[in-house]
Amino acid sequence: MNTQELNKVNLNPHVSVDCVILGYDSNELKVLLIERKYSEENENGQAHNPKLDIALPGNLVRDDEDLDTSAKRILKELTGIDNIYMEQFRAFGNPNRVRKEQDAEWLKTMRTDPQARVITIAYFALVKLEDYVPRADSFARRSEWYPIKKVPKLAFDHNEILEQALQVLKFKVTHYPLGFELLPEKFSLGQLQRLYESILGDDLDKRNFRRKMKSLKLLIPLKEKQQGVAHKPAELYMFNMKVYEQLQGGILK
Amino acid sequence: MNTQELNKVNLNPHVSVDCVILGYDSNELKVLLIERKYSEENENGQAHNPKLDIALPGNLVRDDEDLDTSAKRILKELTGIDNIYMEQFRAFGNPNRVRKEQDAEWLKTMRTDPQARVITIAYFALVKLEDYVPRADSFARRSEWYPIKKVPKLAFDHNEILEQALQVLKFKVTHYPLGFELLPEKFSLGQLQRLYESILGDDLDKRNFRRKMKSLKLLIPLKEKQQGVAHKPAELYMFNMKVYEQLQGGILK
DNA sequence: ACAAAAGTGTTTAATATACACCCATGT
DNA sequence: ACATGGGTGTATATTAAACACTTTTGT
Known part of the structure; x- marks a missing residue:
């Protein structure tokens, strides 16, 4: 059983982790987002209708891992970033988290149980941006630092999660x-x-x-x-x- | 379909809510705990091996409700307490949350999927103790105010959850x-x-x-x-x- | 009269705020 | 020479901390 198969077996369909990774460069705050390109295939195996989704790095947790561990694993898998301290800051459980049609489509292509209602545990971390230049690892998806002020519409409720992470940062930095x-x-x-x-x-x-x-x-x-x-x-x-x-x-x- | 049946259909087997309700009386802090009496029945339908479990009020969330709503509903169902402001403070997701044999037994009698790995979202609230005298509602279980210093071993990781709620309180009360x-x-x-x-x-x-x-x-x-x-x-x-x-x-x- | 908690001011130290000018460098 | 951001001190106001005695009541 390879890693991906193992994941499928053990993934908890109802609980995910999302990571707000913040950096600072050229006098502005930035957030690390992943770009999920995906396309549906038609009966000839050809890609059509390609989509681009921008989201916080996140995924379902595995049934055998702690939430903190899960956050670390997921971040590593998606961005290559390893071994940083992340802090849980809030659970998001609005049953309407999946509002946009595009989100629902994406779930269909990626999840064994795309209908499942998912609660996500949000983590956040501060990193030295210079240490984490986005690169395309074999496993990693395309990830990119976005200036906070230029963050586009994100998947699911990720804009709200980001917003709250920034509030947390504001609070912490004053204390x-x-x-x-x-x-x-x-x-x-x-x-x-x-x-x-x-x-x-x-x-x-x-x-x-x-x-x-x-x-x-x-x-x-x-x-x-x-x-x-x-x-x-x-x-x-x-x-x-x-x-x-x-x-x-x-x-x- | 009555309320209980509805619950069974819609309960998310992987996500629960637990409530730390704090009060103050006779110069000490108290926490509201529920006592879960249950007994296995033998083949003659007779109860044997009666158990007493003490725990934070909590239960699985329903798939159609927000986490905050869920916390309110569960507290109401278990204690009769209604309409108070609760605040989410942390998710607990240690895969070994169910350590004690007694917890596993209890799950078997109460849950349709007792093996499921459950993440719990912890809420806390402060109430005027005088307003909430424990009483046995038709639906409510036996609940009781316990002085913080005399809290016994609780189910699952509830002692840890309580401990963290007290830290949160300590922090908040100074700010x-x-x-x-x-x-x-x-x-x-x-x-x-x-x-x-x-x-x-x-x-x-x-x-x-x-x-x-x-x-x-x-x-x-x-x-x-x-x-x-x-x-x-x-x-x-x-x-x-x-x-x-x-x-x-x-x-x- | 005594015990028990309530109530009350002042002094000192620490911390926060407001504010304006000269300095070193590259162009 | 000028534009740019770096660097510095003082006076005032606010907030925090330390500290001891008198008052009112029930027994």
Whole structure:
């Protein structure tokens, strides 16, 4: 029995997991979406009526796995992203989650029980975008980072799930110093501030922001500056993992 | 088709809801649990080997209902409690949720598909304990308020669910003024403080606590005092719903 | 008179907010 | 020389924390 057969046998037809993976680049928040191309075949085995569906990475859970494990497996299978910390944030169980005709069609081609009512458990994670350049693994589908502001209509209730994930992020970022999760290893205070501003949708006072961040003792100043910028080059910092973990954990395990 | 038959037809075998209903009385937190008495019958139709199971109120969801609706329905059916605001707080999906032999036995007597792997969506709510005196409705099972510190071993992973609900409460109560939900209509500042102390597991400064509470403008002082207490009688207060709702909503809808 | 909880203010420390100018670099 | 974002300090207001004695009632 290969992996795919095993999956079919063990998949729970009523419970799925969807992953909201957020990254940050070029001063904007992005979300990782998968593009599901599929086409129905006619009696001659030829593809016709090709469709493109854009969705959060997600799938049915297996009956023998924990929800957290399932989320990790599914993300890996669909995008190649491995070994990141994800956090469950909400179950979505509207019986009308499958509203669009296109969703129903897709289910018919992909699921053994396309009529089943599915509850989905939504996960979210913050990643350094640079670490996860979309690539077409043998198993992975085509995945792509979409700027939050340019996210199109998604499958099922995925727009709503994304919306709520952003609310969660907004909340968390004001209570825990999570910004670091989204930035490259070396970053400037300006970058950090712009990140916060784009998450919170609000301007922050530069001097107060810097004082606050420095008071947290989470920044390690590097003796290094930006290169080749048309203004005074910024000092670069690293993030002090040890202090962060001692604080309370937050999103990191 | 009566209600019970309808239920059987429509129940989703893989998704359940469990409710953590918290109350406060005699200076301690309490949780509403149901006692499931059941017995296997032998070939003569006689009951033998009677069992008592204590659990959170919960059951499978119906395929045609929203999770929130399901939680409300199930709570009503099991305890008679109606029309309270409940909030989803987490999905529990450990494949080993059914560990104890007793749980497996119970499932056999109650479920059409006792082997199914079930994910449960946990809800929690705060209620004025005085409003919900357990009573044996025609449909309701025997339910009882248990002091948090005296909760016995519960069915499935219900002890873990309860534990997490208490963490959620602890968090929420430090961010939103929810204490009121748990007190009778008229209460003293001393009662309110003791409530907070028992939730947070920590002593609070009396003068600072009172100043804080008064600054929130959520208390309406009544021209009324405690009666028949062997000390200076406390002023009684009511809770100002309007101001609270304007604040942010919190747990109230 | 005593026990028991209610009620009350002030001082100090910590934290948050508002605000404006000079600096280093590339073009 | 100018445009661009980097970098810095101080004064004021708000909020949090620490702390002890008097009052009212029932027994």
